[in-house]
Amino acid sequence: MKDGEAAEAAEDGGRRARRRPLGLPVVLLVLGLLFALPWATLFAFGTGWPLPVFVAGTAVFGAGLVSFPFLMAAGHGRRRNDRASRVADTTLGVVWVLFSWSVLGDLVHLVLIGLGAGGADRARAVALGVAAVAVVLLAWGHYEAMRVPRIRRVDVPLPRLGGGLDGTRVVVLADTHYGPIDRARWSERVTEAVNALDADVVVHAGDIADGTPAQRTAQSAPLGTVRARLAKVYVTGNHEYFGEAQGWLDRMAELGWEPLHNRHVVVERGGDALVLAGVDDVTAESSGLAGHRANLLGALEGADPERPVLLVAHQPKYVAQAAAAGIDLQISGHTHGGQIWPFHFLVRVDQPVVQGLSRHGERTRLYTSRGSGFWGPPFRVFAPSEITVLTLRAGEADGEGQDSQGSQGAGGGATV
Structure with a gap:
């Protein structure tokens, strides 16, 4: 120096x-x-x-x-x-x-x-x-806070999506926060709800737990039964870096998920391909854990630039980097929709979006989940939890996508 x-x-x-x-x-x-x-x-x-x-x-x-x-x-x-x-x-x-x-x-x-x-x-x-x-x-x-999240369905138009992937169902979990309250039975019921949705891709957008994999073994175990036709992918959230982030990446791999630790996988259907990329949480670098940081260039290394990209990044504020890179869709969590009113006003100070589908730049869309669980206080006030079904649509659409929320059940969409 x-x-x-x-x-x-x-x-x-x-x-x-x-x-x-x-x-x-x-x-x-x-x-x-x-x-x-x-x-x-x-x-x-x-x-x-x-x-x-x-x-x-x-x-x-x-x-x-x-x-x-x-x-x-x-x-x-x-x-x-x-x-x-x-x-x-x-x-x-x-x-x-x-x-x-x-x-x-x-x-x-x-x-x-x-x-x-x-x-x-x-x-x-x-x-x-x-x-x-x-x-x-x-x-x-x-x-x-304690109930199984309601199902929220959103159509997401992606102009670069190939016709063979039109109707692809992406089911989103985020912020399960397995923690001090034993919610192993809740986790089983959430898994049952996810499997009823007949997903093509299942995403866990981080903050899987508060605690180590050893502490939360029983609560995380049902994730091993999640079914998806094309892929199950996971990225770290900021709470993993309070404990054992690498341990959670290993645990999810053990349960049959693809940990997107600054990497990508490609899924194909009907002759068309979609890049599923993921980055570590933005707090990863400050954790001091070797090899952990949000690295979008590394995540996209080797990916065909002509293919549409679905990026999983825990915090919505990463959308600035995603938009600059021309990402088609970013999926995030972290905000909990504010969790307990009126905390969403404080969340909005730190994040560009609190919940829902939004557009950033010419190409990039961002979906921010309100999360499936809760952090800390076992309450959700005016910020309901969700399991999200994002139905990807090829081409432009009127408005920014249809958004509906209903009771637990299977989602619509094309059969793969």
Whole structure:
């Protein structure tokens, strides 16, 4: 390394070191706000509850605030204690829903005060309303998270697709997040739903699990029974790089899938061919794992440039590189559709699309799945999970493709 480069690297390291201490205060501030606002809405802000109610509510929120960081560290740190994860993740979901609706409740309360209709009775009504809405949404959200995803069907026009591949069914799984809650039976039912769709290609777009292959053996095992006429392909998501990314690539190969670790395969039907390419997650390079990074050039090496390309990349924001390379269709997950409203507003800050089919540049289309499972909090609020059937259509079409969602069942399309 040259002296100038060494000096620049040292300066950059110094800047990172100076920034690092700011992280903890910011995290603590956000965490305190998440707990403090719901507590104030429910038990302060003029509610005038009897002292025992106030003390009990304060004790519950105080205990949650103090224990939460330790539970998260035990559950998601090196120890990976599943019981601690379940408690911490559920707590996070509950407090997020309470926080979101406390904001809305407090705005209503401020309007009432401005209209001269304040007082303890109104404050209590707002508090009870926030609590009631939160209970209903959490119960419904838990059901939505734990059920088998509904089937979502989308027609995707690809002008370069050969006629022999018209009607090809691509079934998409993403973000299964096998984790601290044992969902082995759920995994079996998801596999049954996928197999009922008579897929030509099945894609798993990453974030397969939270934990190692050894920890999630039973939950991932049903993926070995997935059927597809032409190919079953898988790419890593960012969560694989919190654990054993190479282990998951090996595990999926063991289960009969094609791990697209910066590589491609070609499928053919009716005399026409389609390139199925995949890249590692965009976080792979920073993981320090040798040989892991998002490498589109490597994934397409040796592919016929005249053939249409379906690229699997975990995060939607990789579409900038895909569009620059003239990719025909990118399939992604990662966003969960926001998972718990209104988190999708924050997701949109980081990603170009939260869910659905979109167009980027002259050629490239992007399909972003809301995901089949959930991360962390076992809730989905206004962001339903999905198993997606993308029916590839040769040539242009009116609009950006038909999108429909229904109950579990076999999809339509041409017979192979």
